[in-house]
Amino acid sequence: MKEVKVIELFAGVGGFRLGLEKASSKYKVVWSNQWEPSTKSQDASNIYVNRFGEENHSNVDIAQVSSDEIPAHDMLVGGFPCQDYSVARTLKDSAGLEGKKGVLWWQIHRILNEKEKKPSFLFLENVDRLLKSPVKQRGRDFAIMIASLCDLGYAVEWRVINAADYGMPQRRRRIFIMAYHENTSLYKDIVKLENPLDWVLEEGILSTTFNVTQKSKQTFFEIEGDLPDISSNFNKKTSSTSPFQNAGIAINRKVYTVETSPSYDGHFETLGDKILLNGAVPNEYYIKEDALDKWEYLKGAKKEKRVNKATGFEYQYSEGAMIFPDPLDKPSRTIITGEGGASASRFKHVIKTAEGRLRRLTPIELERLNMFPDNHTEGATDIKRAFFMGNALVVGVIEKIGSELAKRI
Known part of the structure; x- marks a missing residue:
């Protein structure tokens, strides 16, 4: 054929x-x-x-x-x-x-x-x-x-x-x-x-x-x-x-x-292999100091009482801690469709730069983790671009x- x-x-x-x-x-x-x-x-x-x-x-x-x-x-x-x-x-x-x-x-x-x-x-x-x-x-x-x-x-x-x-x-x-x-x-x-x-x-x-x-x-x-x-x-x-x-x-x-x-x-690629140099990353991707507590809470271990808003039922909620920030010497976690946007999230990737600052991943970095060409999804909003990579193979x-x-x- x-x-x-x-x-x-x-x-x-x-x-x-x-x-x-x-x-x-x-x-x-x-x-x-x-x-x-x-x-x-x-x-x-x-x-x-x-x-x-x-x-x-x-x-x-x-x-x-x-x-x-x-x-x-x-x-x-x-x-x-x-x-x-x-x-x-x-x-x-x-x-x-x-x-x-x-x-x-x-x-x-x-x-x-x-x-x-x-x-x-x-x-x-x-x-x-x-x-x-x-x-x-x-x-x-x-x-x-x-x-x-x-x-x-x-x-x-x-x-x-x-x-x-x-x-x-x-x-x-x-x-x-x-x-x-x-x-x-x-x-x-x-x-x-x-x-x-x-x-x-x-x-x-x-x-x-x-x-x-x-x-x-x-x-x-x-x-x-x-x-x-x-x-x-x-x-x-x-x-x-x-x-x-x-x-x-x-x-x-x-x-x-x-x-x-x-x-x-064979050779194993890592998250660190795919990140951009700090100067290439827009400032909006860096986590602001006043938002850091919320990120740490969401990424951290929890054992607390919660109430179902619809029924009023009270229950014990617990979950383990996630590695925060994400390690650069290992493959990344699975990209999710909600990866985009500045709001704090348990599941979004956060890395520490060589300068010691914390930031989210850019659309280009998400594309690289799925082995797409750089800027393949250019033309859509950054939130949409992240959504595409959460859906992609x-x-x-x-x-x-x-x-x-x-x-x-």
Whole structure:
């Protein structure tokens, strides 16, 4: 395959595209979609257009886009939101399905289902709690996804990867999902294996890119029933734990899963590697003396009585201390969407400069921690730029996986 035509859904500010285009010239994004509901200002889409151009970019609700409007493609990628993936039978047709809340996942399913020529590869990203949701039926949502993709002809591989475990500058733990259609050589390579977990531990795209060691015995089970049955009954009796470990593969609804640990002995980047020199940082990012007490309180340990304002219920609240300021000789903590703005916060990053002053991180520094180019999000407010990085993925993870996939196809 000399060229891999890609569509990017839930594109944000283009992290998947950046990683793939850095990985190989094979990848050509032929269509993208980014739509933020409940807001008139489409800031992320505007950034995407500023960086990549408006040609073949869609800024409308994906549910309103006919699959006929989406060009033929070899790979579908996207960081779809973690929602409730429950389904029910439609009233009109017992063979049909309707997604209740996880509407964006079901848009991916709709596109795959309606395309006569299905993409050869899927490359998806989500928060790692997807493996354990919802609370009352641990693993049900992921089981629905796995079953629906297997039914569409895919083998599905997954791994939870913390970028910092492999030398990247941010501790950001996410699940990465690769799916290979039955018409691909990679699918055929998987089904030939006597033990499919060999793919997960040694021979697959993810294990070759990010080495692991086996931490637990492998588990095998089958996902049975149609999708509404899975939605209603999966893991209902033993729902305290999810049957899905942090790595695994599923073929024809047969699930092989195992707990793994990262194996890496290379260079580790740190928060300190990514900070700007003091003179390049606007004064507004420095913490004022009269605000320091509030920052120290929020970052510190607490054990105090609090009252629920709505009910008047009094309870004991406690939490441990956070390291304050953030250490420069380690990878950063996970960037959150509320990272921007001057108000004191327990979760925002604060560093001490060489001059001994305390300050927040700038948009450029947040971009660097996600391995974006400097000023990729320029054009939006600083608060929005921080929000984008709280929603983004670590580009280096996509680049490395994309590079290995390009070699194998």
